Amino acid sequence: MHDNLPVPDIATLRIAVFAGMAEIAGRRHIELPWDGGTVADARRLVRAAYPALTALLDRSAFAVGSRYVGDDAAIVVGDDVAMIPPVSGG
């Protein structure tokens, strides 16, 4: 590799996790290498990186910012992404 070539930024997607998912993951945010994609792509990466989350992940919604999004929604680095497992408020 040529010394003058810039080192590419390793883009990281940060996803907030809550409640039982945070307990299982042992953290409140998880980070994934990300070069673009959809919520469905993020699901695959989360499942691969945190197999223990699979059961809740399959029953979780995704949110970007303060809105729920479907599996075909695009996610870019810097988005405020969260996984929303089945809720139990009230």
Added chain:
Amino acid sequence: MATHPAECADDPPGGIVIQRTPIDTATLLAAVADVAAGGNVLFVGTARGVTDGVITKSLAYEAHEPLARKTLEALRLQALARFSLTACGIVHRLGPVAAGEASVAIAASAPHRREAFAAAEWLMERIKADVPIWKSEERDDGGRVWVHPVATARPGGAA
């Protein structure tokens, strides 16, 4: 009461409050009172001390707060229109809630009682399905468990 600032001047009384302090239900009910309202329903959800025979000492709630607020605001507006309410207020508590204390309160006012009852029940059902708030139960034996009900749909409905 620390009501959320109304987005528009003619927003009916009530609003959405997410707080870590005890819920003052009398203040909430007073906030939705109106001479045009003949039916005023106050629903108070309290932390249950016994579930399936297991003692629960306390609950602790956490939320995705921006999404919870936005979802609650949307549900409130839907309820105001759907049930022709004169006012509607929702308060949800976060953090530790001792058994017997209120975790959620809904006040709905309408010209007639039927709509007020229906609105409070509809809102509770929607809150339990779509608002990103979670409870953990602290058991009497020291164990603590997050509650993630097995639902037919993911939170957020159609999204």
